[in-house]
Amino acid sequence: MKLLHIASLLSLVAAAQAHMEVSWPPVFRSKFNPRVPGSLIDYDMTTPLKADGSNYPCKGYNVDAGTPEGSPGVVWRAGGTYNLTVAGSATHSGGSCQASLSYDRGRTWVVVHSWIGGCPLTPTWDFTLPNDTPPGEALFAWTWFNKIGNREMYMNCGAVTIRASGYAARSPADSIYNRPAQFVANVNNGCSTLEGADVLFPKPGPDTDYDSDGTAAPVGNCGASGRRTRPSRA
Numbered sequence: 001m002k003l004l005h006i007a008s009l010l011s012l013v014a015a016a017q018a019h020m021e022v023s024w025p026p027v028f029r030s031k032f033n034p035r036v037p038g039s040l041i042d043y044d045m046t047t048p049l050k051a052d053g054s055n056y057p058c059k060g061y062n063v064d065a066g067t068p069e070g071s072p073g074v075v076w077r078a079g080g081t082y083n084l085t086v087a088g089s090a091t092h093s094g095g096s097c098q099a100s101l102s103y104d105r106g107r108t109w110v111v112v113h114s115w116i117g118g119c120p121l122t123p124t125w126d127f128t129l130p131n132d133t134p135p136g137e138a139l140f141a142w143t144w145f146n147k148i149g150n151r152e153m154y155m156n157c158g159a160v161t162i163r164a165s166g167y168a169a170r171s172p173a174d175s176i177y178n179r180p181a182q183f184v185a186n187v188n189n190g191c192s193t194l195e196g197a198d199v200l201f202p203k204p205g206p207d208t209d210y211d212s213d214g215t216a217a218p219v220g221n222c223g224a225s226g227r228r229t230r231p232s233r234a
C-alpha cells in the first residue's frame with residue numbers, strides 16, 4: 001500500500017512537470033514511435049534540453065540516425081504539406097516553435113516553418129516543404145521556446161525520407177538553399193529568450209505564422225547562435 005502511494009505521488013509530480021513532446025512524425029526514443037524498443041524509450045521526452053547545452057541537438061538522440069530504431073518513420077515529398085503534432089499538457093502559455101531539417105545528422109539545420117506565438121497551444125501544425133528540398137534521408141526537428149516558466153529550449157528529432165518533387169523552388173526566397181538556420185537559445189550559447197513574450201526569431205524564414213499578443217527579440221549573441229546550414233546540392 002505504502003509503495004503504491006509513493007508511486008501515485010511520483011506520477012503526480014511527473015504530471016505536474018510534464019511539458020510537451022512530438023507524437024507525429026515519429027521521433028527518436030519516443031513512446032509514440034513503433035520503431036523504438038521498450039528498453040530505449042525515453043519516458044522523459046517532454047523535458048527540455050539541458051541548460052548547459054550538452055545534449056543539443058535532439059537531446060543527444062541524433063546518434064540513432066542510421067540505426068534500425070532510428071530509421072525514417074515517414075516519407076515526405078518535397079513541396080508536400082505535412083503535420084507536426086505535439087502531445088502533453090503543460091504548454092507554458094505557448095511560445096514560438098520551428099520545424100527544421102538536417103542533412104548532416106543534426107550538425108546543421110535549415111528552417112522550413114516558424115510559428116511566432118501560440119505554439120503549441122493547438123496540438124497540430126501544418127507546414128509545407130520547399131519544392132527543392134533535396135531527396136534522401138534527413139532529420140526533422142521540432143524546437144520550442146516556451147513563453148512562461150524557466151528559459152528553456154525543447155527539441156525532438158526524428159528521421160524522415162524525402163523524395164524529390166521534380167519542381168523548381170517557387171521563388172528564390174522559398175528555396176531551401178536560402179532558408180535561415182534554426183534558432184538556438186537558452187542552451188549556454190550566449191543567446192537567451194525573455195520570459196513573458198513569444199520570441200521573435202531574428203530570421204524566421206519565408207514560411208512564418210504569427211499569432212502573438214506580445215513578442216520580444218532574444219538577447220545576447222543570437223545572430224550567430226544558429227549554425228548556418230545549407231543542404232549540399234547533390
Ligand SMILES: *[C@@H]1O[C@H](CO)[C@@H](O)[C@H](O)[C@H]1NC(C)=O
Nearest residue numbers: 024082083084085123124125
Ligand atoms: C498527421 O498526418 C498523419 C499522416 O498523414 C495522419 O495519420 C494524422 O492523422 C495527422 N494528424 C492530425 C492531427 O491531423
